[in-house]
Amino acid sequence: MKTFKGLVLQHLRPLVCDCLDPLQFAYQADSCFTGERGEMVDTYKFLGVTLNNKLDWTDHTEALYRKGQIRLFFLRRLRSFNVCTQLLQMFYQSVVASVLFFAVVCWGGGICTGCANKLSKLVRKASSVVGMELDSVEAVTEKRMRGKLKAIMDNPSHPLYTELRQLRSTFSYRLTQPRASKRFGGSFVPSAIRLHNATAPSTSNPRRQRLVLIQPNLYYLS
Structure with a gap:
């Protein structure tokens, strides 16, 4: 890209x-x-994210799964003391989810189906321990990607701000999908733009709407 x-x-x-x-x-x-x-080396850990020489996320998800299983053991031990659901949920968000979803905007859109199912299985086990439904891997990934994209578009000092601004459509709130290979199609920018366009309003730009209302003749002549 x-x-x-x-x-x-x-x-x-x-x-x-x-x-x-x-x-x-x-x-x-x-x-x-x-x-x-x-x-x-075959793998290298950089800023808490495990990278490999195949440029996929299998090694990283394996490391997350092992860490999640260890922390899930402590969650089960905490439940054995008859702790309330609210405290169990707080422990899950602080100890388990903080590890599972660390830097999820980087790897969440590019993991394979098998890796995603493995992490989802871990979340379902945690849900049964806590006693309530927890956000799935897909839901957390989409929520954080949308939030990160919005933060970038609202921050002119961000390195990607200018690039994303050039992708904005003149007639709507959608962003033009950049061309990317199959490997990079699951990276942050293409994935976040797909999520943004899926939820973007279908109406035209408010500035264009004001032009239509104030000067309708000029609009129809253009």
Whole structure:
């Protein structure tokens, strides 16, 4: 996706020598600064998110599932002391959900069906322990993606603000879907735009409506 590529280039150019291509440097094992050969690994944890050399989220969801099972054990132990549902829900949101849905806007739209079903199974187990229905993985992902997209569109200092502003439609509240490959189609920007367009009002822009009401003849002539 051109938007993502532009942001990567913008941050890599100051760190790379002039004789190297910034995108090619990102995949080189030799360090541009020390000249030493870096270690090649299959997975790498960056800011709490596990990345792998296949560019999918299987390793990350496996790590989340293991962490969720450990914390679900403590939730069951807490229920054994006859704790009320309100405190169980508070414990779930603070200890279990905070781990399961960390950075969900990054990986929520790109996980495979098997990984999504595994995390959903964990949420259903937690629901039975708490004694009430909890938000599913899909519901949390959609809610946080919409919230993050709205926060970006309301923040002019955000790096994606200008890019999203250029995708706005002149006649409605919808955003133009950027072209993306199958791999990047599940990333944040394409997924968030699909969710935004699914719930965007079908009416035209209010500025255009005021033009129609105030100067109808001009509108019909245009």
